[in-house]
Amino acid sequence: MRFTVLGSGTTVPDADRGPAGFLLQRDGAQVLIDGGGGTIQRLARAGVDARDLDGGVYSHRHVDHCGELVPLLFTLRVGADKPRQRDYPIWAGEGFAAFLAQLKAVYPGWLEGRQWSPRVTELPLDGPGEAPLPGGLTLRTLPANHAAGALHLRFESPEGGSLVFSGDTGPSQNLITLTRGADVLVTECAVEPNDPYGGHLCAEDIVQVVREARPKRVLLTHFYPGVNVARALALIAAEGVDVRRAEDGDVVEV
Known part of the structure; x- marks a missing residue:
């Protein structure tokens, strides 16, 4: 699997970081993971035409994670030089089909x-979910501690590779469960301890995940202003895990 960071930022404008967005590739298949504003352009920068995507997986419905959905579907609709002849599958938590119908x-x-047409496969919000993805990948999910419809996502390849994306979440036993044995954990680190923002993780929360789940590598993303990134990296690295901050354009082989 090849994992590309399209957007490592938040809702806060940043010249170097777009809102959440990632690309997962295997065996010729290309699956979008989330997609805030500007994702189409950042796909192009990564050498991928959005019209060639094989589908999209969404962790939740907040705008910084799915705000590019309307422009993306419109791009698929009006691309006269490359008319789409197959449905665009979407995997997301329960409620996403109704959300798409409203759009x-x-x-x-x-x-x-x-x-x-866009076709939504909804995954449960009251327990584990599983779905096959293009490229022979498997998606496994558990509910996240965030807004309604939020999920943790685990992607597995036939070769045994595994990558977990926390999505937005507060402290979550489900994240620990889903991360156990993972090659890579991509996780938000949005806040400092005792921050008034609810539904997000601080470095101490991620330390707990690392201690219990023991992922091989950790990629930190989604920092809000005011978070001491150097402190977060040092705290997590002290657990003996390879950890670094995600940058837009990063590529991780799994």
């Missing part, structure tokens, strides 16, 4: 084509 009502006829 389609706002833009009637513009978020699907004559020969394709």
Whole structure:
């Protein structure tokens, strides 16, 4: 599996970091993971035409994680030089199909084509979920401690590689469970301890995940301003794990 960081930022404007967005590739398949504003352009910068995507997985419905969905579907719709002839599959938590229906009502006829439609597979919010993905990948999910519809995501390859994306979440036993034995944990580190923001992780929370789940590598993303990044990296590295901060454009082989 090849994992590309398209956006390592947050809702806060940053010239070097876009909102959350990632790309997972294997065996010719290309799957988008989340996609805040600007994802289409950052895909192009990574050498990927958004019209060639094989589907998208969404951790939750907050705008900094799915704000590019409407522009993406519109791009698939109007790409006359590359007309899409297959459905665009989406995997997300329960409630996403209704969310998409609301978007389609706002833009009637513009978020699907004559020969394709976005098709949502919903994953449960009350327990584990599983779904096959393009490229022979498997998606496993557990509910996250965040907004309604939020999930932790684990991607597995037939070769045994595994990558977990926390999505946005507060402290979560489900994240520990899903991360056990993972090759890579990509996790938000949005806040400092005792921060008033709810539903997010600080470095101490990630230390607990690392201690119990023992991922081989940790990639930190989604820092809000005011977080002491150097302190977070040092605290987590003290657990004996390879940890670094994600940068837009990073590529991780799993």
